[in-house]
Amino acid sequence: MTLRIQALCIDSTDPRIPAAFWEKALGWRRTHEEDDEIVLEPRAGSPEDGVAPDLLFLKVPERKEAKNRLHLDLRPADRDAEVARLESLGAKRVDVGQGAEVNWVVMADPDGNEFCVLRALRPDEMAG
Structure with a gap:
């Protein structure tokens, strides 16, 4: 099969807002x-x-109303440090019903699009 994902499309009333956040x-x-x-x-x-899909931010007339049906999961080396860095860029922690027992942090970019910051992989989980 020769099919690949070219881009993940993210709708926004002002694409400059989420694009600036994700660029940084x-x-x-x-x-x-x-x-x-x-x-x-x-x-x-x-x-x-050339491997990861592009992020394409598209202008749409309607505002985001509900939880995303598709979101990004980010895998940092240090979850807590990355959460703090993303907050300094304008992201906020959000509750989408994930509960307190999870090992990831749900956040939203400045345009309200949810994403998750996962825990770091343990050495035994890393591909060799």
Whole structure:
């Protein structure tokens, strides 16, 4: 099969808001920008370049009303440090019913799109 995911599309009434957050959060580059769409791609030459799907931020007239049906899960080396860094960029912790016993943190970007910051992998969980 030759099918691959090209982009994850994120709707927004103002694509500049989530695009600016994710550009800083991921350290990705802006490769396309118009009034109604912005594309972010991994840093050129990085291991993710040409592999990870682009993030495409699209202008839509309606505001976000409910929990996302699709969200990003981020795997940092240090969950708590990453949560603090993302909060400094404008993300907020949110409750979507995950409960207190989970080992991830649910957050929302400045446009209200939820995402999760997972715990770091243990050495025995890392691919060799």
